[in-house]
Amino acid sequence: MLSINDPRTGGPVAATPARRGLTRVVAHVPRPDATGLRVILVADVLVRALEIGGTPVWTVLSAAEGRAELRARAGQLGIRPFEDAQDTTPGLGEAQVLHVLAATDADADRNADTDVGTDAGTDGGGPADGGAAGGLRVEVAPARLAAGVADDADSATALRLALLARPRREPLDLGAADLAEAGDRLEHWRGAVATWATRPSGPIPDPVRDQLRAAWEDDLDVPAVLDVLRRVETSGTVPDGARFETYAYADRLLGLELTRDIGRGAPA
Numbered sequence: 381m382l383s384i385n386d387p388r389t390g391g392p393v394a395a396t397p398a399r400r401g402l403t404r405v406v407a408h409v410p411r412p413d414a415t416g417l418r419v420i421l422v423a424d425v426l427v428r429a430l431e432i433g434g435t436p437v438w439t440v441l442s443a444a445e446g447r448a449e450l451r452a453r454a455g456q457l458g459i460r461p462f463e464d465a466q467d468t469t470p471g472l473g474e475a476q477v478l479h480v481l482a483a484t485d486a487d488a489d490r491n492a493d494t495d496v497g498t499d500a501g502t503d504g505g506g507p508a509d510g511g512a513a514g515g516l517r518v519e520v521a522p523a524r525l526a527a528g529v530a531d532d533a534d535s536a537t538a539l540r541l542a543l544l545a546r547p548r549r550e551p552l553d554l555g556a557a558d559l560a561e562a563g564d565r566l567e568h569w570r571g572a573v574a575t576w577a578t579r580p581s582g583p584i585p586d587p588v589r590d591q592l593r594a595a596w597e598d599d600l601d602v603p604a605v606l607d608v609l610r611r612v613e614t615s616g617t618v619p620d621g622a623r624f625e626t627y628a629y630a631d632r633l634l635g636l637e638l639t640r641d642i643g644r645g646a647p648a
Contacts, residue, residue, distance in 0.1 A: 382429055382597045384478070386516045392599065393516055395426075396435050401475025403430055404515075406440045407462055408481035412450035414523040414554075415482050416443075417457065420450070421540065422520050422548050422600070423480040424459040428633045429596050438474070440465050456536040458635045477515030483549070484522060518600070523552040529559055538563035541636055544602045566636060572613065573627050574641040575620070582621035584629055588612055592630055605630060 383392035396403055407423035409416040420441070427437050441462035443450055451461070523543065539554075542562040546552050588608065595604035612618050612626050631638040 382433060383599065384516050384518055385599045387519055388517065395478060395516065396430065396433070396476055398475035400434060400436065402436050402438060403476045403478060404438045404440060404474055405430070405478045405480065406442055406465065406515075408442045408479060409450055410444045410482075412443075412446035412453060414525045414552075415484075415520070416450060417453060418523040418543050418548070418552065419480055419482055419520045420454050420459055420462070421457060421543055422518065423462070424454075424457075424635065425544065425602060425633060426478060426480060426518060426600055427460070428635065429600060432632055433597075439463060456533050457540045458537065458637070478518055479515055480518045480520065482522060483519040518548075520548045521551045523554065526553075526555040529554060529556055535559060535563065537637060538566055541566055541634075544634065545606060547603055548600070566638075569609075569613075569627065569636075569638055570641040573624060573638050574644065576624035576627070577639070577642045579620035579624070582619045582625065584622060584625045585618060588618065588622075588626055589629070592626075596633055602634070605633065 382395040384395050385391065386393050405423055405427050407420045409419050423439070427439055430437050439460070439462040441447075441450075442465040447464075455461075525539075529539075538559050539562070542554055542558050543552065545562065591608045592605055595601045595608060598604070609627060609630055612623055615623075618626070627638050
């Protein structure tokens with residue numbers, strides 16, 4: 381079961397206390413800058429993790445400014461659309477609310493001690509509109525992109541990988557070299573997956589599946605998921621067909637289009 385380390389409690393809390401209960405994920409994005417992109421990307425991955433576990437999810441965007449720009453840039457990153465925060469009443473059968481927000485905004489909210497409600501189902505807003513109420517908080521450290529980095533659609537997936545490759549609680553400062561490294565990694569993995577797809581299929585080994593799930597269910601530890609993929613790639617015991625299935629399965633969480641190059645050219 382996915383657990384989140386809520387900074388207000390200092391320990392892990394079940395993200396979905398009610399099995400199969402509707403969970404609302406609210407992305408609080410005051411502005412469409414690099415930190416805002418990182419926040420909504422973490423929210424997107426959180427939604428994917430919940431859905432893989434069979435949890436129905438209602439996604440909501442709370443944005444104070446630049447909503448159209450944010451949606452456009454999020455779309456380039458492969459982030460699925462979030463509804464606008466309008467109706468703040470709980471959804472039918474709603475069991476939990478998860479607020480994804482920048483750590484700086486969360487700190488200000490805590491220091492001001494201005495909860496606008498304590499019931500998990502009373503608010504769709506956050507720091508962008510007056511404070512995050514109830515539910516669990518998934519905090520994301522600030523991010524900064526060097527001028528001119530990843531401002532086109534062609535490099536968007538590389539930016540997605542670069543943003544996911546570092547723990548979400550660590551501040552991130554990305555430059556052209558970081559983006560180039562992520563782009564090279566993507567190209568390599570996509571080529572490998574295209575090659576493995578031509579081999580006889582094989583099931584994901586149970587220990588590998590367990591490692592992947594354990595990684596993302598532990599406070600949404602995406603860098604640990606990427607580490608599992610690196611180990612699988614170089615493993616001497618995992619057949620190519622099972623490697624393919626492993627990467628395709630993990631990509632349901634990562635959203636990196638790792639299977640994109642299948643059938644596009646002669647395998648290596």
